[in-house]
Each structure stands twice: as C-alpha cells, then as structure tokens.
Amino acid sequence: xxxxxxxxxxxxxxxxxxxxxxxxxxxxxxxxxxxxxxxxxxxxxxxxxxxxxxxxxxxxxxxxxxxxxxxxxxxxxxxxxxxxxxxxxxxxxxxxxxxxxxxxxxxxxxxxxxxxxxxxxxxxxxxxxxxxxxxxxxxxxxxxxxxxxxxxxxxxxxxxxxxxxxxxxxxxxxxxxxxxxxxxxxxxxxxxxxxxxxxxxxxxxxxxxxxxxxxxxxxxxxxxxxxxxxxxxxxxxxxxxxxxxxxxxxxxxxxxxxxxxxxxxxxxxxxxxxxxxxxxxxxxxxxxxxxxxxxxxxxxxxxxxxxxxxxxxxxxxxxxxxxxxxxxxxxxxxxxxxxxxxxxxxxxxxxxxxx
Numbered sequence: 001x002x003x004x005x006x007x008x009x010x011x012x013x014x015x016x017x018x019x020x021x022x023x024x025x026x027x028x029x030x031x032x033x034x035x036x037x038x039x040x041x042x043x044x045x046x047x048x049x050x051x052x053x054x055x056x057x058x059x060x061x062x063x064x065x066x067x068x069x070x071x072x073x074x075x076x077x078x079x080x081x082x083x084x085x086x087x088x089x090x091x092x093x094x095x096x097x098x099x100x101x102x103x104x105x106x107x108x109x110x111x112x113x114x115x116x117x118x119x120x121x122x123x124x125x126x127x128x129x130x131x132x133x134x135x136x137x138x139x140x141x142x143x144x145x146x147x148x149x150x151x152x153x154x155x156x157x158x159x160x161x162x163x164x165x166x167x168x169x170x171x172x173x174x175x176x177x178x179x180x181x182x183x184x185x186x187x188x189x190x191x192x193x194x195x196x197x198x199x200x201x202x203x204x205x206x207x208x209x210x211x212x213x214x215x216x217x218x219x220x221x222x223x224x225x226x227x228x229x230x231x232x233x234x235x236x237x238x239x240x241x242x243x244x245x246x247x248x249x250x251x252x253x254x255x256x257x258x259x260x261x262x263x264x265x266x267x268x269x270x271x272x273x274x275x276x277x278x279x280x281x282x283x284x285x286x287x288x289x290x291x292x293x294x295x296x297x298x299x300x301x302x303x304x305x306x307x308x309x310x311x312x313x314x315x316x317x318x319x320x321x322x323x324x325x326x327x328x329x330x331x332x333x334x335x336x337x338x339x340x341x342x343x344x345x346x347x348x349x350x351x352x353x354x355x
Contacts, residue, residue, distance in 0.1 A: 004028055007042070007050045007070075008098025010090045011058055019094035020045075025102075030091055043068055051101025053077045053093075054109040062111045073101050074109040110238045112231075119205060119231035123224075126198040127274060133191040140184050147172045159188065202227050214328050217335040219297060220282030220321055228275050229325060236330045242323030249276050251319040267315060276318075283317035295337040 004020035016038050020029035033041045038061075042050075047069045052058050054074040062072040075097070083096035100106055112120075137158055141151050149171055151161050162185050165171065166178050173181070206212040206223040215226035239245040246252055250270035256263045269276070287310060290301035304313045328335060 004045050005048050006098050006102055007045065007048055008094045008096070008101065009050060009052045009061075010094040010097060011052055011055055011061065012090070015090070017090035017094040018042075019091065019098045021098050025099075027095070030094070032090065039064060039068070042070070045070075047071070049073065049101060051075065051097040053080050053097060058109075059112045059117065063114075066111070072111065073106075074111060075100055075106060076109060079106060110234055112234065116231045116234050119227050122198060122201055122205070123228050123231065123274065126195060126202070129191055129195050129198070133188065133195065136184065136188055136191065140181070140188070143181075143184075147177070149173075155188075155192070159185075159192075162188075199224075211329055214332070214334055215325055218321055218324055218328070219335075219337065220279075220286040220317060221325065222282070225275075225278040225282055228278055232272050232275050233329075236326045239326060242326040245326045246319050246322045249279070249322055251276060251279070251315065251322060279318040279321055280314060282321060283314040286317050286321075287313050297337040 003022045005023045006021050006025075008019040008021075010017040010019075014035050016033050016035065018029065018031055018033060018041065019027065022028050031041075042065060048071070050065050050070050050072045052061065052072070052074055054076055058074050062074055065072045080093075080096050080100045083100045084092050085095070086092055133155065137155050140158060140162070141153075144151055144165070149165055151158050151165075162181065165173070166182060166185070202223050205227050206216070209227070209230060211230050212223070212226040215221050215229060216223065221229075233239075233245065236245070239248065243252065247268070248271050250268045250273075252268060253264040254266060254268040256265060287301060287305060290298040290305070301313065301317065304316060308316070324335060
C-alpha cells in the first residue's frame with residue numbers, strides 16, 4: 001500500500017472499507033478494517049488524499065486523519081452516489097469515494113472543528129425540545145377541546161389559561177382529569193425551563209464570538225441565527241462568493257432546463273433546513289418591521305413588498321442576508337443599513353432572471 005495516492009473510505013459504526021488507488025487511478029488495495037484498527041491501518045500509508053462521505057462521524061475521522069498529516073476531503077453522499085458502479089456494497093462505496101474525491105468539479109463539505117460541533121449540539125438539543133413543547137401544547141389544547149374548553153393558540157396563552165381552568169368548578173373536568181392536565185402543565189413548564197436554559201447558553205456563546213457580533217448587526221439575524229451560522233459555515237472563505245453560500249442553503253431557484261429553454265422553479269431547499277428556516281424567520285421579522293423605518297435598507301424592503309408581496313419578499317431578504325453575512329465575515333466589517341448598492345434586493349422573479 002506504499003504507492004497509494006488516493007484512499008476512499010466507506011464509514012460505518014464498526015466495519016470500515018478502504019479502497020486505495022495509485023497515481024494512475026488503478027486499484028492497489030481494498031480491505032475491510034474494524035473500528036479499533038482503522039487509525040493504525042491508515043498510519044501505515046504515506047500522506048495522501050483521503051475521500052469520505054459527510055455522514056455520521058465523518059468530521060471526527062477527518063480531524064484524526066488531518067492530525068496524522070493526510071489531506072482529507074468530505075463530500076455530500078448525493079454527489080458520491082453517481083460514481084457507485086454495480087450493486088451497492090461497502091467495497092463499491094469506498095471505490096466511489098476514491099473516484100469522486102479526484103473530480104475537479106466536486107463540491108466538498110468543510111470539516112467542522114470541535115467547537116463548531118459543540119454549538120450544533122446545543123442547537124439540535126434545543127430544537128428537539130422546542131418541537132416537543134409544540135407537540136405537547138397542541139395535545140393539551142386538543143384534549144381540552146374534548147371537554148368544551150377552547151384556548152387560544154400560543155404557548156403563553158396556554159400557560160396563562162391552564163391554571164385558571166384547573167381552578168374553575170363550572171367546567172366538566174373531573175378530579176381525575178384535572179390531575180392529568182396538571183401533570184401535562186408541569187411537563188410544559190419543565191420543557192420551557194430547559195429551553196430557556198439552552199437559550200442562555202446561546203447568548204453566552206454569541207457574546208464572546210466576534211463573528212456572531214458582526215452577524216448580529218444585520219437586520220433579521222439574532223443570536224440563534226448567528227451562532228447556528230458560525231457552527232454550520234465557520235470560515236466564510238470556503239465559499240468563493242455569497243451566491244454559492246446561498247445556494248448551499250437552498251435559497252436560490254431550483255432549475256429544470258432542457259433544450260436551451262431555461263425553466264426556474266421555487267427555491268431548491270437544499271442544505272441545512274434548520275439554518276435556512278432561521279434565515280426565513282429573520283426575513284419575515286425584517287419585512288414586518290421595515291415599514292416603521294426610514295433607512296435605505298428598509299426603504300428597499302418596503303418597495304419590494306409592494307412589488308412582489310410578503311412571502312416572496314421574505315425569501316428574498318433571507319437570500320440577501322446570507323450573502324451579506326458572507327461578505328461581512330470575509331471582510332470582518334459590521335453592517336451599514338445606509339450602504340449604497342448598485343442592485344437592490346431582488347424578488348423571486350428577478351432572482352430567477354439573474355440566476
């Protein structure tokens with residue numbers, strides 16, 4: 001295996017498949033290795049290029065191999081799949097990784113640091129708790145409706161009304177039913193406390209990270225979005241331009257063209273769904289508050305709402321904010337709402353023409 005120049009690794013939990021090729025692309029090695037033998041097997045090789053799919057554990061192994069002096073590149077599984085020859089198995093998957101990593105047009109996934117993964121861990125746990133709280137809230141409201149008790153939408157409304165409902169004697173709730181609803185209320189309060197705890201951690205992370213403070217100068221980007229952006233993107237220079245980053249997040253039109261006829265659809269919705277939703281929510285906040293402001297940025301938003309409507313404007317703002325975030329991180333500057341630009345924020349239709 002001394003003449004291996006490219007090594008493809010099919011990652012797994014316990015059994016890893018290695019596929020090595022020489023400088024001519026000819027297979028010189030193919031073997032399965034157990035997890036506890038993987039590093040000792042790879043270290044036998046001279047420093048070479050290692051290609052892997054960006055799946056569970058990929059960033060950990062990428063950091064390990066980089067520390068050993070190897071060049072490591074991660075790829076999205078959907079981009080590796082076309083290079084799989086024959087039936088799907090570990091050996092063919094590893095061979096596909098070895099071939100795909102050498103393609104000059106391949107798009108690679110940035111390797112995350114431990115700090116980035118810590119921030120993503122925080123966001124993922126918080127997101128799960130928020131989903132559980134939403135589901136619990138809907139369940140409580142639905143169960144109350146079975147007793148003829150209707151509560152307005154919203155967590156705050158439910159938390160305020162439920163104790164009052166449990167104290168009332170005019171409704172049809174029995175002591176047994178009130179006991180169950182009291183337990184559900186306690187569970188709701190517990191989830192809220194845990195979410196608040198994680199949000200405090202997000203604020204602390206945002207406070208001591210210069211990149212987050214820069215991003216939070218952009219309208220529509222708060223502490224949640226800034227920390228999630230830093231965790232997912234890290235170094236903005238891995239993208240050549242802001243549009244690449246916007247496309248990576250799925251905020252550019254999906255294309256279905258043929259025979260020289262261009263057909264652009266809605267946004268592609270590729271990439272990180274969680275981060276994209278944060279930018280969309282931020283864009284909605286900007287669109288709702290822009291009418292109260294008179295700076296250059298808000299005036300352009302107002303004009304876009306009149307021309308394209310609210311929903312298209314929200315997506316356009318999210319797209320623009322991603323590009324602005326890329327520019328600010330690359331140049332290490334804060335956002336100026338009165339900056340002059342040659343092209344205003346474009347709507348979805350204008351964005352389709354520009355794409």
